[in-house]
Amino acid sequence: MKKYIYGLLFLGLTSYIIPSENTETDPVKLEVKTQKMNTLGLIGGTSWHSTLDYYSTINQAVNDHFGNNTNPPLLVYTLNQAEVHRFQREDKWDSIAGMLIHAGKSLNKAGAESVMFCANTPHKVYKSVQDQLDFPVIHIADATSKAIHKKGLKKVCFIGTKYSMTEDFITGRIEDNGLEVLVPKEDKVINELHRIIIEELTYGEVKPESKKYVLSVINKMIAEGAEGVILGCTEFPLMIFEDDLNVSIFDTTKIHSQSGVDYILNE
Template identity: 70%
Template sequence: MKKYIFGFLILALTSYAFVEKKPIQEHKITTKTHSRMNTLGLIGGTSWHSTIDYYRTINQTINDHFGNNTNPPLIVYTLNQAEVHRYQIENKWDSIATMLVTAALNLNKAGASAVLFCANTPHKVYDDVQAKLDFPVIHIADATAQAIHEKGLKKVLFLGTKYSMEEPFITKRIEDNGIEVLVPKKKKQIEELHRIIQEELTYGIIDKESKKYVLGIIAEAIAAGAQGVVLGCTEFPLMIFQEDLEVPAFNTTEIHSKAGVDYILKN
């Protein structure tokens, strides 16, 4: 019996030796050659909903650029929005500036060589913050003005918080680039837009009636000659989309994110 078993094993091994062996194919991953990317710091949390859009847009754009799953060197610092809103109501913008400087310095210590504020309204204290830093803060208005120029427009409507609509820290910087900027003239409209942002959009709430109200204001501005609409609060793109409008919409979240990508890829 042992003889038979031994003979069977010899036969099996001999047969296996003559079986054609196919080479194992290696899985090749094609990676686009690139130089070292610059590390960017994102100061987010105002609100976290739009901060996610910044993070997503920057990562996706870098993926598209390289044609693979290359990720950019990003560092995120989240501010406490409740505290920011409290300082806004108390008109303590110096305290907000301190929060932004602290965030920027922490990001720099972690390796970021430039930062950006993931919102429009913090740019009210941009000059104060930038003066305390020895590395750049990428300004949202500069990137927006460039995008408007690329469309060849000369007159746009700007919608944002009451701070950015009533004060010139965003609109004037755009106007300095030869672009006329309209904002709602009625105090009631400004207050309602601000309420929609603060009480709805920052919580991720999209109300149909609120959207209708915003579109009504946009329609008035178009009738007054506006050739495009700047969604000058990073929450508005959660509600208003290009397909809602007959004129170009300038999504400042997306525009600012692309400016961040330009910095990351800058040699």
């Protein structure tokens, strides 16, 4: 019995320490690339539907880059969207900033070297949050501006929540990058777009009549000279697609996600 046990132990040890004779030509080993990747933190939950798009888009892009199933060092912190919306209604943006700061610090403590907000509207408090963090927050407007310039466009339109359409924390930063941005002007239109986001899209619900309305708003601004449209709410890509319009669509979810990929891959 002892001889049998010692024999198995010896076999196990020799199997572990003796390398394969075909190490240099092993196809499994050859397909694995080695590359230092930065760790990115995603602050999501606003909504979880769009956060899922960020997560899947980043993972797929890194898989494609390596040509295998290499996954990125990605951390996710999910905010309570109901609480965020309550603070929005109560105009307590400092409280929202506090939530984002806490999330950012938690992700950094867990190993994230940079973070991004997985939505447009939280960028209203971007400066307040960035000032409290000693690592970078990747801004959605900077990435979007770069994508628009790449297309050679000068004038685009923007739709999003009422906060991002009536204030300039997104559109102003895009204009600072040398672009002209059209937004809806009528309160009735702004409020209806906001309602569609909050009451429908954040729940993953896409109503045909709501889609028709959103397209009519976009087409009106295209008639006013917009050469492309920025889907400035990360829920709108659930509803509006390339085939719906005859101009370029700038999906801020995909664009922002790609900037996260670039950061992870040191590009």
